[in-house]
Amino acid sequence: MAEGSKRVLIVDDAGLVRRFHRDALGQGGFDVAEALNGVEAMEKVLAEPFDLLVVDVNMPQMDGISFLKALRRQEGPTGAVPVLIVSTEAGPQDVEAARAVGANFYLVKPVRPEVLVEHAALMCGGVR
Amino acid sequence: MSFRILIVDDSKLARMAVAKTLNAVHPDWSRVEAANADEAMAKIKEGGVDLAVLDFNMPGRDGLELAAELKALNPGMPLAVISANHQIEVVERAKAVGATFLSKPLTEQALRDFLDVAVKNLKATAA
Amino acid sequence: MNEFIEQFLIEGRELVAQGSDDLLALEEQPGDKQRIDSAFRAFHTLKGAAGIVDFTAMAETLHAGEDVLSAVRAGTVTMSPAVTNLCLACLDQVSAWLDEMQKTGEVPADAQTKANEVVQRFSLVTDTSTHAEAEDDAASRAPDVLALTPPARQLLDAQVRLLNDNGADGRTARWLSAAHVAANVLRHLGHVAEAGNLERLAETALSAGNARAVADAIARTMESVSAAAPQGTAGAAPLADQTLRVDVKRIDVLVKLAGELTVAKNALGHLARLAQDETNPARLSVALKAQHLHLERLVSELQRSVVDLRVLPLQTAFQRFPRLVREMTGTLGKPARLMIEGASTEADKSVVAALFEPLLHVIRNSLDHGLEAANERASLGKPAIATVHLRAARQGEHIVIEIEDDGRGLDLARIRAVAVERGVAPSAVIEAMSEEEASALIFAPGFSTAAKVSDLSGRGVGMDVVRTSIERFGGQVTVSSRPGQGTTVRFTLPFTVMMTRVMTVEAAGQIFGLPMEAIVETVRLPREAIKPIGTASAFVLRNRTVPLIDLGQALGGKGQTSGPEATIVVVKAGGHIGGLEVDRLGDRLDVMLTAPDGLLAGIPGIDGTTLMGDGRVLIVLDLQAFLQ
Numbered sequence: 001m002a003e004g005s006k007r008v009l010i011v012d013d014a015g016l017v018r019r020f021h022r023d024a025l026g027q028g029g030f031d032v033a034e035a036l037n038g039v040e041a042m043e044k045v046l047a048e049p050f051d052l053l054v055v056d057v058n059m060p061q062m063d064g065i066s067f068l069k070a071l072r073r074q075e076g077p078t079g080a081v082p083v084l085i086v087s088t089e090a091g092p093q094d095v096e097a098a099r100a101v102g103a104n105f106y107l108v109k110p111v112r113p114e115v116l117v118e119h120a121a122l123m124c125g126g127v128r
Numbered sequence: 129m130s131f132r133i134l135i136v137d138d139s140k141l142a143r144m145a146v147a148k149t150l151n152a153v154h155p156d157w158s159r160v161e162a163a164n165a166d167e168a169m170a171k172i173k174e175g176g177v178d179l180a181v182l183d184f185n186m187p188g189r190d191g192l193e194l195a196a197e198l199k200a201l202n203p204g205m206p207l208a209v210i211s212a213n214h215q216i217e218v219v220e221r222a223k224a225v226g227a228t229f230l231s232k233p234l235t236e237q238a239l240r241d242f243l244d245v246a247v248k249n250l251k252a253t254a255a
Numbered sequence: 256m257n258e259f260i261e262q263f264l265i266e267g268r269e270l271v272a273q274g275s276d277d278l279l280a281l282e283e284q285p286g287d288k289q290r291i292d293s294a295f296r297a298f299h300t301l302k303g304a305a306g307i308v309d310f311t312a313m314a315e316t317l318h319a320g321e322d323v324l325s326a327v328r329a330g331t332v333t334m335s336p337a338v339t340n341l342c343l344a345c346l347d348q349v350s351a352w353l354d355e356m357q358k359t360g361e362v363p364a365d366a367q368t369k370a371n372e373v374v375q376r377f378s379l380v381t382d383t384s385t386h387a388e389a390e391d392d393a394a395s396r397a398p399d400v401l402a403l404t405p406p407a408r409q410l411l412d413a414q415v416r417l418l419n420d421n422g423a424d425g426r427t428a429r430w431l432s433a434a435h436v437a438a439n440v441l442r443h444l445g446h447v448a449e450a451g452n453l454e455r456l457a458e459t460a461l462s463a464g465n466a467r468a469v470a471d472a473i474a475r476t477m478e479s480v481s482a483a484a485p486q487g488t489a490g491a492a493p494l495a496d497q498t499l500r501v502d503v504k505r506i507d508v509l510v511k512l513a514g515e516l517t518v519a520k521n522a523l524g525h526l527a528r529l530a531q532d533e534t535n536p537a538r539l540s541v542a543l544k545a546q547h548l549h550l551e552r553l554v555s556e557l558q559r560s561v562v563d564l565r566v567l568p569l570q571t572a573f574q575r576f577p578r579l580v581r582e583m584t585g586t587l588g589k590p591a592r593l594m595i596e597g598a599s600t601e602a603d604k605s606v607v608a609a610l611f612e613p614l615l616h617v618i619r620n621s622l623d624h625g626l627e628a629a630n631e632r633a634s635l636g637k638p639a640i641a642t643v644h645l646r647a648a649r650q651g652e653h654i655v656i657e658i659e660d661d662g663r664g665l666d667l668a669r670i671r672a673v674a675v676e677r678g679v680a681p682s683a684v685i686e687a688m689s690e691e692e693a694s695a696l697i698f699a700p701g702f703s704t705a706a707k708v709s710d711l712s713g714r715g716v717g718m719d720v721v722r723t724s725i726e727r728f729g730g731q732v733t734v735s736s737r738p739g740q741g742t743t744v745r746f747t748l749p750f751t752v753m754m755t756r757v758m759t760v761e762a763a764g765q766i767f768g769l770p771m772e773a774i775v776e777t778v779r780l781p782r783e784a785i786k787p788i789g790t791a792s793a794f795v796l797r798n799r800t801v802p803l804i805d806l807g808q809a810l811g812g813k814g815q816t817s818g819p820e821a822t823i824v825v826v827k828a829g830g831h832i833g834g835l836e837v838d839r840l841g842d843r844l845d846v847m848l849t850a851p852d853g854l855l856a857g858i859p860g861i862d863g864t865t866l867m868g869d870g871r872v873l874i875v876l877d878l879q880a881f882l883q
Contacts, residue, residue, distance in 0.1 A: 028330060072425025072432075079428030082436045100422065102429035104436045105413050114333070115406075121331050122410055125439030125450070128217075139300050141262045145307040148259075185299050212303040213321075216447060233306035 005031040006124040007049070011041040011064070012056040012086075017109070021054060021086070021116060028117030029127035038062025042070060050081055051124045054116070057087040057098070065101055072102040082123045086111055130156045131250065132176050136168040136194065137161075137183035137210075146181055146210075146234055153240050165189035165197070172198065177205075179246050181239075182227070184211035184218055192218070195227040204253050206246030210234055260360055263308045267353045270304070271346050272574050273297045278342050279577045285334040294342070295324040301349065312366035313352055319377040320345040322445050331443055332404060341377055343578065348373050403477060407440050411477050414440075418470035430466045431457070437473045449476045501564055508560050512553060519550050569647045569656070570598040572610040576618060576645060583619065589626050590640045591660075593618075597647035602654045606730075606748055610656070613721040613732075617658045617744045618643060620718065625662035625742050635739070637661070652750050659743040665736040667693045677702060694734050698722040700830055723829055726879070731772075755848045755863075757875055759841030760824060763812020766841060768875035770862065775825040775832070777840060782821055794834060796825065803834040804881060831882035848875060 008030045010021045022032045033050070035041035037059045045053070053071075057064035064085060072079050083105075085098045090108045098106050105119060121127050133150065137143045143161050150159060160177060162168035165188055171177065180198060182191035189197075191209045198205055209222045212232035222229040228242050274297035277290045284290065298321040305313035320342050326332035348369055355363045403411070417433035434457035442450035453472055460468040526542055533539045573595055580593040602610075626632075626641045633639060644659040671693055675682040679699045688696070696702060700719040722732045730748035749772075757768035778796065785794045785803055792803045803823065823834040848863035862877040 069425065072428040074428060079425065080431035080435055082432050082439070099413070099416060100420070102417065102425050102432060104417065104432055105410055114330075118331055118404075118406055119410070121329060122404075122407055122440045122443050123436050125442040126329060139266055139304060141259065141266050141304050141307055142300075144259060144262060185296055185303075187293075187296060212299060212306060232303050 004128050005029055006051040006120075006127055007031045007033065008052045008054060008120060008124075009033045009035060009041060009044055009050045010054045011035045011038065011059070011067070012054075013037055013059045014056070017056065020113075021111075024113030024116045025054075025120055027113070028120065030117075030120060030124075038064065038067030038070070041067055045071065045078055045081065046074075049077065052120055053081055053083045054120070055083055055085050055103075057085060057089055057094070065097060068098070068101040068103055084119060084123060086116075129247070129251070130154075130158070131178040131247070132158045132160065134168060134171055134177045134180040135159055135161045136163075136165070136180065136186070136191070138163050138186045139183070142183060142232070146239075149234055149236050149239050152236055153243060165194040168194055169197065172201065178250055179206040179243075181208045181210060181230075181242075183232075184209050185213075192221050192225060192227075195222070196225045199226055204249070206242075206249055208239075208242045257360075259308055260356060263304055264353055264357055266304055267301060267349065270297045270301045271350050271353070274301070274346050275343060275578055276574060278339050278346075279581070281334050282336070282339050282581075291324065291328050291334070295321065295328055298324055298342075298345075308362060310352070310362045310366070312370035313349060316345055316348060316370045316373045319374040323377055325445060326404075326443075329443065331407075341373075344376065345373050403444065407444060408477065410440050411437055411473055415470045415473050418466040418473070421466070427461065430461050430469070433466075434461060434469050437469075441476065446476070505560065505563050509557075509564075512557050512560060515553055516557070519546065519553060522546055522549075566601045567604045567607045568599050568601050569607060569610070569654075572607045572614065573598045573645060573647075575611070576614070579615065580618065580622065580643065583622050587622055589622060589629060591622060591626060591643055592640055593643050593645060595645045600647040600649050600654060602748065602750060606654070609724060610746075610748075613724045613746070614645070614656070614658065616718070616721050618645070621658060621660040621662065621742065621744075625660040625664075627663050649750065654746075654748045654750055656746040656748065657743055658745075659741060661741040664738040664740055664742055665694055665697070665734070670694070670696050674699065674702060691735075694736060697734060698732060698830065719830065723879070726829065755865075755875065756843065757865075757873075758824070758843050759873065760806070760835070760837040761839040761841060762835075762837045763807030763810055764838075765810070765812070766871070766873060767806070767810075768844070768865070768873045769824060769826065769835070769878065770875060771843065773826045773828045773878045775827050778823050778825060778834075779820050780823060782819060785821060794823070796834075799832075801825065801832055801834050803836055806835045806837050809881065826878050826882070828882055829879035831879075833878075833882045835878075835881070844873075 008025050010018050010025070010032060011034075012018045012021065013036050018034050018036075022034060025032050033044060035044050039062045041053065041055070042062070044050075055064045055067065062070075064087070068083060068085075071081070071083070083103050085103045085106045086109055087094065087098075087106070088109045095106045104123060107115070107119065131154075135143050135146045135150075137146070140163070143163075147159060147161075150157060160171050162171050164186055168180070168182070172180075182194050182198075184191040186194075191211070195207050195209055198207060203226075207225075207227040208230045209218070209227045210230040210232050211218050214231055219229045228245070230238050230242060274294055277294035277297060280290045281287060281294065298317050302314050302317035302321055305311075305317060323332060323338055323342065327334050327338065332338065352363055352366060414433040414437040418430055420429070422429075434453065438450040438453045438457070441447075441453065453469070453476065456472055457469050460466070523546060526539070526546060529542070530539055576595070577593050580591065584591045621643050626643075627635065627637070629639060632641065638661075642661050644657065646657045646659070648655050667690060671685050671688070674680065674685050674693075674696045679685070679696060679702060685693070685696070697718045698721070702719060718732075725732045725746050725748065730746055732744065732746055734742065734744050736742040756771040758771055758774060759766050759768055761767075780794055785792050788802075793800050794803055795801070803821075821836050822838070822840060823836050824840070825832065825834050827833075848865055860877050860880040862875045865873050865875065
């Protein structure tokens with residue numbers, strides 16, 4: 001874990017995807033945490049500050065859209081944390097649905113590591 | 129009262145520029161120069177240096193790392209870190225180690241301001 | 256020139272070299288973090304240097320490069336060929352400015368226009384996707400900005416849309432996050448001030464429910480930081496170094512020697528006083544001899560140290576080639592890479608300085624004629640990317656430089672045919688030549704096998720110019736080749752050009768020096784063996800007719816047609832062979848040659864002069880001039 005790095009929470013139920021994103025962002029210099037679904041993500045977000053959330057849409061218990069809706073209802077910095085949706089759904093209606101609940105950007109899976117890192121760095125204002 | 133100042137920059141041109149500005153402000157001061165952090169530490173260990181002006185961007189250890197080392201050695205030594213890039217991060221880190229941030233190219237006024245405060249502090253600790 | 260400008264030029268050149276080097280290395284290894292850091296630092300330090308000498312336009316130009324490299328460093332921009340090209344073009348411009356300042360000693364007056372051009376090209380490089388708004392009115396843009404990458408632009412667009420959405424649910428958080436992300440994007444690309452402005456605006460406007468103001472501010476910022484300009488390439492101009500950087504250690508040696516010489520001088524003074532009183536000449540003689548030996552040692556050490564001062568690594572001549580090869584292979588459409596070995600090999604400054612042109616010519620030739628076209632290589636089963644090696648090594652008192660390609664090799668049949676056609680020598684002679692001799696025909700004056708005049712080599716000069724310039728400072732050029740496997744051109748150069756080995760000869764009652772490297776042999780011939788040919792004369796040496804020049808006559812003195820035998824020095828220079836008739840052969844000497852000056856300056860046929868032990872000036876002849 002790099003000291004002073006920007007902290008990113010990966011929210012995805014697929015272990016392989018989490019690992020893939022974790023490796024990419026970790027190698028990109030980010031400090032990475034993981035959550036398996038929206039419920040777990042909300043617990044973590046309320047417990048500690050993050051610089052960026054990388055969120056999947058289709059997840060059991062609480063999906064990405066519901067999670068985002070709940071997140072944006074939070075007051076202060078917790079509610080305003082930048083969110084990057086990474087989903088297998090590529091339809092315009094999917095993108096629009098995410099935007100409507102306050103997703104800051106939308107990438108379609110699979111995402112190349114360097115693309116993920118580039119977007120994360122831009123959205124966080126850097127890696128550190 | 130005359131002091132001895134250490135100028136650290138990997139560019140000789142930059143050191144010449146600082147020396148020229150210094151000469152305009154305090155012609156009676158003596159100065160030593162170093163091209164990198166290692167040389168700077170060697171000069172410091174020779175003794176007699178009262179204050180230092182450090183370039184931020186140097187190969188090897190940068191000016192902020194050097195500033196931290198110098199402060200550890202001598203917490204009372206006034207330090208300035210100069211950089212051509214006025215990055216918030218550098219300014220803040222300079223502040224954090226207790227150094228003054230100065231922009232490149234160094235203006236006479238900026239150096240004079242730094243030196244005025246430095247002299248005041250040096251005299252206070254000497255008294 | 257003031258001392259600041261002087262130092263600026265010295266450091267500037269070093270930093271340009273360092274930066275170019277790093278950029279080219281990054282092209283091979285795009286992820287090399289140390290190289291990125293080093294390139295960044297080179298641009299940064301150059302920018303700082305420009306600021307010190309008040310060269311604002313140059314500082315702006317470098318700032319643009321520095322911004323892009325900073326983005327590369329942060330991982331937001333990839334080190335694409337376009338980025339490399341731009342950064343190199345930026346250094347080219349800086350280099351051109353340095354050349355100009357070298358001449359005038361002042362900051363160029365018209366630099367701002369050129370600076371704006373470079374900066375605008377930079378703003379294009381990170382934004383190569385099609386954006387309609389980027390097409391318009393490039394010239395009116397502020398020059399001092401870093402362009403938005405396509406992801407950055409898309410991210411900013413997305414935030415504008417979020418801010419324009421007035422849906423009540425989670426609105427404040429949504430807007431805040433959008434403003435936050437937009438500011439982060441700007442900050443990450445180095446637009447720190449714009450990011451700060453945006454955040455301050457968001458703080459007040461969003462709590463007042465005015466997301467529109469923030470959205471508009473983002474759109475305005477995007478507009479102000481994007482620009483479009485045509486992309487061009489910049490060529491490299493040859494540069495002339497006037498100053499010499501010397502390793503401090505070498506200066507220290509000189510300082511120490513100066514000290515020892517002072518001591519030796521004082522000792523001589525002491526001996527002089529002794530001589531007044533000393534009645535025993537034998538004792539005085541012993542003391543003087545000892546002192547003489549001591550001085551002799553010091554002087555030879557001094558001589559060596561002075562030569563050392565003039566020693567430079569070949570890197571200075573080599574460093575521009577990776578760049579140039581890259582450009583040339585681009586022009587020719589023949590992918591090739593240059594492998595440099597032994598760049599740290601040292602040679603005399605004048606050798607290093609004079610090497611660039613001939614090397615450039617040989618490398619050009621390799622790429623242009625030596626290498627097959629890409630499709631031909633493929634059909635031959637050769638690697639698609641050709642390799643040209645540039646090697647240097649010290650071998651005793653010589654520097655050997657090789658340029659080896661893996662191309663088609665020399666076409667000897669064609670070389671013979673062309674040589675016959677151009678009348679380089681009689682066809683019977685050419686047909687009888689060994690492969691080695693036939694290969695060497697490419698160095699014959701006026702010879703060129705180029706089937707068509709190409710962009711690169713078609714400059715009206717052949718390999719004979721390479722040979723002439725290498726021979727000018729006592730070097731030799733040879734070529735070897737294997738059909739289908741490649742060609743190697745080899746320069747063998749003296750390590751120092753200052754020490755010239757000469758043979759003294761006497762003609763017309765005067766002593767002259769002949770450079771040893773030009774002397775083939777000395778012969779004595781009966782006068783009948785010399786045959787008049789028109790107004791000139793010649794003799795036959797091992798079945799070869801060699802023209803004879805009466806040196807005394809040629810130098811305006813009287814000839815030496817008397818005597819039953821002629822003393823002849825056979826010399827070879829500039830591709831010509833000839834005999835010089837002299838009165839007498841003299842010694843062989845190592846001399847430190849100085850360029851002819853005073854009355855001798857500008858007289859053709861004089862290579863240089865040196866002082867002899869008895870104080871006379873020895874004129875060393877330029878044989879090339881005599882034989883032409």
